[in-house]
Amino acid sequence: MLWKLCHPKKAAMPVQLLKIIKGESETPLPSHLQKEDLKCLQEGFDYTNKYFQGAVILSYPLTKLRDGSDFFKVVLQDLNNSCSRINSINVLIYGKMAEDCAKVMRHGDTFVVAGFKLSKSPTAREDGRHGCHLEVSEEAGSGIYIYTKRSTSAASETASVSVAPKYVYTPLNHLKDGTVVNLYGIVKFFKPPYVSKGTDYCSVVTLVDPSNAKLTCTLFSGNLDSLPKIYKIGDIVRFHRIKIREYNGQMQGITSGGFASLTFDGTVGAPVVPRTSSKLYTFLDEEHKTIEELRAWAASNLSISGPAAKLSGVQPMLFFDLTCQLVGKARVDGSSFLLKVWDGTKCPYPTWKVPVEARDLEGEKGLLHQLRHLTVDILVYDNHVQLAKSLKIGSFLRIYSIHAKQASTDNQDVSHVEFHLHGGTCYGRGIGVLPESNPDVKELKAFLESVDLADSQNVESMSSVELDGIFSNVTDLQSHLQRCQQLSVTVLTDHQDLNNTELKTILNSTAPQQYRIRAKLRTFKPQKLHQCIKLFCSRCNSLKEVPDGSDFDLILQDSAPTAPNPELHNTSWYDSVMWTTQHQKQRKIAIHFVKHDEMLQEPEDTLLMIEGGTLKEVSKLSRRFKCVIPVRSTEDDLELLDLSAPFLLQGSVKYYGCKQCSTPKTIKSLSSLAAEQRPSWELTEIAQVLGIVPLQYVFIMKFTLVDGTGALNAYLFDYEKFFQIPASEILTNDFLQQKMQMTMNTLCPPGRKLGDLPWLECFIKSYNITDGMKHQVYYQIFDTTVAEDVV
């Protein structure tokens, strides 16, 4: 059966039409609805989840009530009870539904009325119909489905038209005991679905909304798929037909018949795509707006914690949520089960390995071996075992509230970290499977693909037990180490035909010249590696320190009092949204989404400009969108902030402009890029149209090289080539920092005698610097890179 959802073009139209294009003549009704026969209809019963079906035998003209609203009356005959004395009933339709029904309905159509109210019919004596009539309206959450035999315009296929119910949503501070309601809420806390002690899965969800009321819901379902697909705090849910009860003096939500949910990403600007297992649901433009409003409210009124921890950021003794991929799993005993997972980063502490029988370990052997230094063992207990067993190798998981337990082994003083998912569901402890479409999974997948597996196989980081597994005997191991010591840990990317020159010869020669050398790295500066990253202007050749994030925060705070100028909103080349925070100082935030061909692009391709945002908000947006430009309003255009602040953020990288060389232009200049065929939003292009000379991130280090004939200091000036790490990314990437630290440990292993240091093959050039009367020769490393088996 093929359903087509015809979305209303304008938000003003409150109904949605569903048409069947091909297939059977009968349309399935929402599964929570139960059929009620005419003879069973009795006053005083709840017909919220019931429906009555009959043929239209009579209809009255559409009229208006005194208050101006529409009213429409039809008579339905119960075809199953055609021989009963009373076989017809009046249906009174109010409001917008009346108008819609009058428009589409014809005599002979089959009419389904769902979620109605039953009242005494004042005309029963005269018309001889049922003693009660049905009352139907959008406000009551009613639904009307009309089946018709009429042919459609093009083909004579069976078409059915239904007027979908319009739902009324109750704010969380207006909930009453014993009612069944529809509601929206922002997830403040949740327990991912787990196996209850009864027959169903259970999920506990606590919601908040702008009324500031809180509601904890206990949801049960035998079908895992029909529980809300919540992945993180801050997600937004829409619940239909949730029952409200009082428990311990507080309102509580609980699943009732016909419960249905939609879940949305709570991030401002993210696509509004509902997550649901239901194939048939209503979602109107109006509701789209509700989601956007809730997102904006949450962004300014709730503190939703940042990204979850990576293995590289594990803090011993604490609990954390981990987004990861399942590589292996194994049975341990009746009450515990082992999951082997990775997230591409390396845990900085020694971690335990749970001993299991090789035959019990499920997963691809080759991959398990290849990733052995990056995977961690998570032991899950009790109620989590059943779910853990059912997980598929390769799937992406979010494991909530893992305990990083610090422990030491009896025979060793060295402590290690153990990962436990204890029994119970306190603090949302549990396991959730994330779909591949999840943005966090997409990001993780891309990262996992970028991980160079050679990184983790550095001999330095292996224990002797692990080495024993690779080298079958001690002789093998020794010869491997010797080979490592003789081979160069760096290689030339050019000039391989040149012969080596001794350092003594170079020191005694005039500059400028170029040499190939073979030397050892005795020491280097700075020892604190983060200090070697600088910003470089290639126009004026100046070097600057990378500003601290707090500088940027201050600039943002300083510009916050300049309120966004509404006259600059929604131009031909960008769409704007603005809202005001509700806590403390009322702060106005505006986001301008740059369009292409009058359309918004996917977030990952979108450039946006933000006014009034905090550091946290700006950083969050830059992770989701391609480019973020912080701006402020003037009278006639948006402008960049002070050049001490980044003029552009991409992912976690902040790009700065040279204060000496830049002449910032108005933001309007960007519209020329937006109009391009395929705006690529490249840093250099954006900088150019904005009149900015961008500063480049570089590694600057001083290497003290020795070769037995002499020692010289050579500078390393590198964007990416030498370490094979982009200088722009290392400051915000733990993994790259570890990688660089490991590389330096290999080039210059701490605590080694000179004779035990590895050889470096380098290309250097000498040059003259004259500072006043002082003349000096300097050396710089170039066309050299760290050897592949080192990084």
Next chain:
DNA sequence: TTAGGATTTG
């Protein structure tokens, strides 16, 4: 029916 938020103690 189940759970009803508020870390296991392996």
